Amino acid sequence: MSRQEMSGRNTSGQNAARTTLCAAIEGFTFHGGSGPALRGVEIEITPGSLTAVLGGSGSGKSTLGRLLAAWLAGGRDGVLRGTLQLAAGGRQGEGCPLVFSGTGDDPRIDSAAWADHVGYVPQDAAAMLSAVRGTVEEELAFGLENRGTARSEMTRIVAETARRTGLTALLERDPATLSGGELRRLAIGCAIVTGPGVLILDEPLASLDPAGERTVMELVRDVRGRGAAVVVLSQHADGLTRQATHWLVLEDGAGTAAGSPDRLLAGSSLASSGVVVGGPPGLPAAGASSRPVAAAAPAAASGPAPAPGLPPALQLEGVSFGFDANDPGSPLLLKSINLEVRPGEIVAVTGPNGAGKSTLLRLFNGLLRPLRGNVRVTGKGIAGVPTGVVAERLGLLFQHPHDQLFERTVQREVIFGLERLFGQHASAKAAAALAEVGLDASGGVHPHELSGSGQRLLALATVLAREPAVLALDEPTVALDAHGLDRLTAAITAAAGRGAAVVLVTHDLAFARAHAHRTVELKDGALVGC
Structure with a gap:
């Protein structure tokens, strides 16, 4: 898909172009893989929605996210069978489905053009950064510079993005000196700074303190309010994923359940998935983490405290x-x-x-x-x-x-x-x-x-x-x-x-x-x- 076929690019940092992203993945197998990493997975992402893709380690969540964001491509990275459809600008019927059959004639996606509409933050937040910028401010501006944004507009958007991600006080810091949580918020800032219509976040609350979690959860609400769709890939049924209107559960690369959070939590579809379930639904209390502890973890699993008087190790x-x-x-x-x-x-x-x-x-x-x-x-x-x-x-x-x-x-x-x-x-x-x-x-x-x-x-x-x-x-x-x-x-x-x-x-x-x-x-x- 060429850059000319993509429309509705938004670098204003304000309302996102209304974008729909659909995928029906019959199968995706990495080159050299012994079996499919994904099979029988369908997902529809509509403007303003929050979708959570849940699953345990190795379930295929990150692979799905990378395919949706064009960080993985059929032919180049593996064999893909199925369809992808990106409709930007909100016009009904825009964006013909791209059909992949696992042959040399399959479509080729212009990943840079695709990224104008689909922002992605990987589980390893550092992989999102350019690694060639000396400050947080320059890192945030990097994507805007590549798009030729006017300097005055770029300065405004960077300042607004820093405010939304809680990075204003860190703008002059070297990204290499940031903590894990600060680095994750910077990666999210780099993904939203150009105003994509779809935002895909892989484990977005990882390494965040309670204040950072609240910042990201508020940001997700703000992004949706501007018309963008958000997809969260997670192993946790936490305060963020429970705000989603739709859950898709993956196990061993296959979609095993889909529906509303309330319906899936009430059933048994999560029992063997590896998803961490626990804690109250909804937003966490002020100052508290939204993360649940594994329901199966027994209390006082550490055993009795050591006897007093032992010399310190x-x-x-x-x-x-x-x-x-x-x-x-x-x-x-x-x-x-x-x-x-x-x-x-x-x-x-x-x-x-x-x-x-x-x-x-x-x-x-x-x-x-x-x-x-x-x-x-x-x-x-x-x-x-x-x-x-x-x-x-x-x-x-x-x-x-x-x-x-x-x-x-x-x-x-x-x-x-x-x-x-x-x-x-x-x-x-x-x-x-x-x-x-x-x-x-x-x-x-x-x-x-x-x-x-x-x-x-x-x-x-x-x-x-x-x-x-x-x-x-x-x-x-x-x-x-x-x-x-x-x-x-x-x-x-x-x-x-x-x-x-x-x-x-x-x-x-x-x-x-x-x-x-x-x-x-x-x-x-x-x-x-x-």
């Missing part, structure tokens, strides 16, 4: 940190932090986006070094100790799994470095860690072929296999469906049971309340609740 003494060590007058991100975590104890660290929670975890193992104060792991200070040596006692799960996955197969990923620790028992340790998170050690699956949930569980397995004295987990629940949450809970419980200290940074307040012995909040550079 992790200890922070007056730790302060700022990114500009050469400027004594520069503001500190962390100020005189004191924290003790005992063997067998699970501590959850909460706090707003940008508070420094991920930075705090990186101080635990020496990836970052404090300006003042001491960090002790199993009673020994880590000042001057190489990070690789500290990692034998403290395992860190990064917020973004791709930051720590680098091997060619799942098994090679987990066994890397284990021979030095466990010798001839390394293979058994790797297999046990993979089994603990529900992954198969056999075969040659590449880590990046796994779903988002699978990659996070694999990264967790690489940490568990080393049996460290301290586990530091950064947003471990992100991208996990109900089955993955059960695996995570069991792994954390087992680690604490063998005497490991566990610190998890999370915005999932329900998970923290259910599984941590205590919760502390990082706010304005200080830990509250220690």
Whole structure:
């Protein structure tokens, strides 16, 4: 489909062109795939609507979103059979269906022209960004610049978009310095800045604090009020997806149920899907997260608190940190932090986006070094100790799994470095860690072929296999469906049971309340609740 065939482009940032997007996917199979990633999926997206596509990890939600947004294309990326139809401008009958039969004669979509009408934010928000702009403001302006928007108009639209996404105070920041939640709001801003008629959001509430969740939920209402359609791809029946008028449930790439949220919640169609269900419908209360906790998760799954008097496995003494060590007058991100975590104890660290929670975890193992104060792991200070040596006692799960996955197969990923620790028992340790998170050690699956949930569980397995004295987990629940949450809970419980200290940074307040012995909040550079 050529750019000339697409009409109704809107870069005003005001009312979106009324756009209808329909798909009837008989089948889509990736090149080299052993079977279809999608089969028998039908969806109709109309102006002003909110549609939620729900399913567990690997159900095909992200694949469907990428096809609808032309980030995946039949022929180039796989074999597509079915139809796609994009009618922009709201004129009845506009936009003939594109028919795909899986042959060389199939239509070719101009993805740039398609993007004028369909905005898409992937689960990995960083993939949405250009990576060539030095500030948030420049990143927001990037799409407008490519469309030749007049500078005065561009300035106005960027300012309005920043306001709508809660980014006004961050416009001069380098995107590389943003927290996970701030980065997600920036990616959404980049998707809406040109006013597309359809907005597709993959796990839009992931990594967001309660204020960020409210911002995104209000933004979705605003976008719909301007005439655009919104599609949310999610593993959660949360406060956002419950506002949808229509749900489509996917399992193993197939549409297994469709209808209103009330009807599907009242039935049994979600029971085996992996969708996380729980919590009250509708908007969350002020200051509360809209995220439910897995209904199957038992209370106090972490077990009894460790006996008092045990020496701490992790200890922070007056730790302060700022990114500009050469400027004594520069503001500190962390100020005189004191924290003790005992063997067998699970501590959850909460706090707003940008508070420094991920930075705090990186101080635990020496990836970052404090300006003042001491960090002790199993009673020994880590000042001057190489990070690789500290990692034998403290395992860190990064917020973004791709930051720590680098091997060619799942098994090679987990066994890397284990021979030095466990010798001839390394293979058994790797297999046990993979089994603990529900992954198969056999075969040659590449880590990046796994779903988002699978990659996070694999990264967790690489940490568990080393049996460290301290586990530091950064947003471990992100991208996990109900089955993955059960695996995570069991792994954390087992680690604490063998005497490991566990610190998890999370915005999932329900998970923290259910599984941590205590919760502390990082706010304005200080830990509250220690």
